Amino acid sequence: MSIVTLNDRGVRSVTTFGSxxxxxxxxxxxxxxxxxxxLSFVDGASSVVLDSxxxxxxxxxxxxxxxxxxxxxxxxxxxxxxxxxxxAKTTTFFEAYHSEDGSDSSLNYVASYDLAQGTGTQILTSxxxxxxxxxxxxxxxxxxxxxxxxxKHFISTMNRSYHGxxxxxxxSAGYCNTTSAVDAVQFSMSSGNIDAGDIxxxxxx
Numbered sequence: 001m002s003i004v005t006l007n008d009r010g011v012r013s014v015t016t017f018g019s020x021x022x023x024x025x026x027x028x029x030x031x032x033x034x035x036x037x038x039l040s041f042v043d044g045a046s047s048v049v050l051d052s053x054x055x056x057x058x059x060x061x062x063x064x065x066x067x068x069x070x071x072x073x074x075x076x077x078x079x080x081x082x083x084x085x086x087x088a089k090t091t092t093f094f095e096a097y098h099s100e101d102g103s104d105s106s107l108n109y110v111a112s113y114d115l116a117q118g119t120g121t122q123i124l125t126s127x128x129x130x131x132x133x134x135x136x137x138x139x140x141x142x143x144x145x146x147x148x149x150x151x152k153h154f155i156s157t158m159n160r161s162y163h164g165x166x167x168x169x170x171x172s173a174g175y176c177n178t179t180s181a182v183d184a185v186q187f188s189m190s191s192g193n194i195d196a197g198d199i200x201x202x203x204x205x
Contacts, residue, residue, distance in 0.1 A: 028047070031199045035193045041185050050185065057202065060200045064135055064196075066189045079182055087177070091115045124158050140155075141154060142182070
């Protein structure tokens, strides 16, 4: 099968699917939690790449389980190779949820989870259940972290098992308000450790 296109002069060109550049996700690093206070990806450390090699990076979260009930799963970034995770961020957050028994559901903007030039952690998903079968999963996109011209945009989508037996879909986005290169990203729970779960880092070609 082929694709036929017209340029601005009406000249036809034929491209086969095999010759299209479709891009790819390049696996970089996997971290596995085991009663971990934090999980950190630092450029140049332990085979982590978080530099100008890629313009977009994706973190995937697989069954992140909190040690403490009702904890939130958070992240922060560094511009000094992880010595400090305190970059100012402006963000927004909304959620949709639905209870297991079908009695309650809602779609909400959650102003209390926003940051307005805040340097603390940004909530990716909240109120996680710590039952043995409860966790959160999802992904975080970080765009062009090595830029020394632009702020660093991010978007995240997460699904969680809420501690009150709900499913919640959480959406956060914003920018890290720095023109310095972001070279480290750290994940943590708001209370207690990350009991279990995997985080994988990919670069996008």
